[in-house]
Amino acid sequence: MDLCARFHERHRKWRKLVHFKFSALILTLSPRKGNRPAEAQRCRTSRVYGKSKGMAAHPSNTPPAGTYRGRLAPSPTGHLHLGHARTFWTAQQRAIEHGGVLVLRNEDLDLERCQPEFVSSMLEDLRWFGLQWQEGPDCGGPFAPYSQSSRLSGYGSAFVALQEKGVIYPCNCSRNDILEALTAPHQGEEDPIYPGTCRPLTTSGVLLNLNPTRGGKLTSWRFRVPDGEEIQFVDGRLGPQSFVAGRDFGDFVIWRSDGTPSYQLAVVVDDTLMRITEVVRGSDLLLSTARQLLLYRALNYTPPQFYHCPLVMNDKGERLAKRHEALSLRTMRGKDVRPEQIRATPLFK
Ligand SMILES: [Zn+2]
Numbered sequence: 001m002d003l004c005a006r007f008h009e010r011h012r013k014w015r016k017l018v019h020f021k022f023s024a025l026i027l028t029l030s031p032r033k034g035n036r037p038a039e040a041q042r043c044r045t046s047r048v049y050g051k052s053k054g055m056a057a058h059p060s061n062t063p064p065a066g067t068y069r070g071r072l073a074p075s076p077t078g079h080l081h082l083g084h085a086r087t088f089w090t091a092q093q094r095a096i097e098h099g100g101v102l103v104l105r106n107e108d109l110d111l112e113r114c115q116p117e118f119v120s121s122m123l124e125d126l127r128w129f130g131l132q133w134q135e136g137p138d139c140g141g142p143f144a145p146y147s148q149s150s151r152l153s154g155y156g157s158a159f160v161a162l163q164e165k166g167v168i169y170p171c172n173c174s175r176n177d178i179l180e181a182l183t184a185p186h187q188g189e190e191d192p193i194y195p196g197t198c199r200p201l202t203t204s205g206v207l208l209n210l211n212p213t214r215g216g217k218l219t220s221w222r223f224r225v226p227d228g229e230e231i232q233f234v235d236g237r238l239g240p241q242s243f244v245a246g247r248d249f250g251d252f253v254i255w256r257s258d259g260t261p262s263y264q265l266a267v268v269v270d271d272t273l274m275r276i277t278e279v280v281r282g283s284d285l286l287l288s289t290a291r292q293l294l295l296y297r298a299l300n301y302t303p304p305q306f307y308h309c310p311l312v313m314n315d316k317g318e319r320l321a322k323r324h325e326a327l328s329l330r331t332m333r334g335k336d337v338r339p340e341q342i343r344a345t346p347l348f349k
Contacts, residue, residue: 062275068100069277072126072133073267075107076118078322079330080125083282083312086347090309091280092131103274104136106147107267109260114149125329129339135274143274148266151273155261158269158299159254162223167298168254170219171198193250199224221255223264223294231290236278236307243290252291268292272301283308284319312347 063069072088074080095102104126108114123138135141145151162168173181173194181195199222227246235241243249254265261269271279279289289306296303312320314327325331332342342348 063101067275067277068095068098069103069275070095070098070100070280071103071105071271071274071276072131073105073107073281074122074126075110075113076115076122077110077113078115078118079325079328080122081312081320081322081324081327081329082342082347083320085129085329085342086312087280087282087309088126088131089129089343089348090307094278094280094307098278100277101135102131102133103141103143103276104133104138104146105270105274106137106149107263109148109263109266111258111260119147121330125333128333129329130343148270151266151270152261154269154273155266158265159221159261161299162254162295163221165298168221168223169198169200169251171222171251171253172219172257173197191249191252193246194222194252196251198222199251218257218259220253220257222251223254223291223298224251225249225291225294231293233289233293233303233306235286235289236280236305238283238286238308241286241289243287245290245294249287249291254295264288264291264295268295268299268301271304272296272299276304278305278307280307280309282311284311 070091072091074084074088092102094100104123106119106122108119119137123136133139135143135146137146140146159168171194177197178192178194181197182192225245229245230242231245232240232242252264253262255261267279270276286308289308293303295301314320314324318324320327322328
């Protein structure tokens with residue numbers, strides 16, 4: 001069974017559990033181990049700290065204190081482009097400079113856009129470009145599995161913890177509902193600030209009694225942000241950063257109505273369980289870092305360091321996206337461009 005089909009099958013079971021049996025049952029779901037047929041010796045150097053016992057943090061998995069652990073976290077939703085290549089190259093350089101380990105995590109939670117053929121092309125293109133990782137879906141490692149679609153039990157545990165803490169609430173607003181409820185017109189790529197339509201007066205003590213379906217419809221769940229609180233962090237490249245909850249970003253979705261965790265929750269859980277010490281990613285995710293710091297705090301997790309890379313624009317000044325096929329690594333490979341030529345461009349200086 002291919003990756004997507006397997007995910008859909010697991011996802012069906014999972015949705016039943018999450019929406020109808022909120023209790024400890026979720027915790028009993030055993031994680032799938034990352035033992036795919038291709039689980040071979042592809043990683044150049046494998047640093048194994050101990051035998052893996054599924055995805056939950058296990059004492060023998062603990063890397064030696066002070067070990068730098070970075071990650072590449074591509075999504076198999078299209079071909080990777082120059083912008084990804086540059087961010088990932090920076091991530092690799094930082095891991096090398098720190099004598100650390102680089103983890104590749106396949107972020108394949110997007111049910112609609114996940115394409116199994118993109119997983120293999122993604123890994124191929126990254127290797128062609130010169131990236132080497134020591135742990136990943138193709139070679140395993142002490143924190144397997146390395147594909148998010150196989151890591152659902154960890155997200156479920158975090159969801160239960162947030163629910164018990166009373167910091168999330170169900171919401172079934174569509175994007176259109178939200179846009180209609182806004183008093184000012186919304187522009188830009190960031191999600192509009194949630195107007196609070198479904199936000200209860202208090203989130204403590206009431207959620208466990210709420211039925212997660214409304215009018216027969218499954219709901220998503222939002223994290224209630226502490227309005228007015230300044231979220232500060234020091235970025236490894238950009239220096240001190242500050243965002244105000246409720247002004248720069250509003251209550252955000254941590255669990256989707258399709259029964260999967262949102263990006264925000266999934267990466268916080270994975271970066272924690274995989275013992276990532278520094279997250280290197282594009283500066284379009286600065287605001288997400290502020291959101292995620294709230295999740296780290298609510299879940300009593302220690303956050304990693306953050307390093308946000310500049311975004312790569314095309315000649316029209318647009319941010320590169322997967323639709324810009326001409327600048328994909330795959331297209332460039334097809335035109336016999338060598339990775340050294342790409343890495344010699346000013347973009348990589
Ligand atoms: Zn709502």
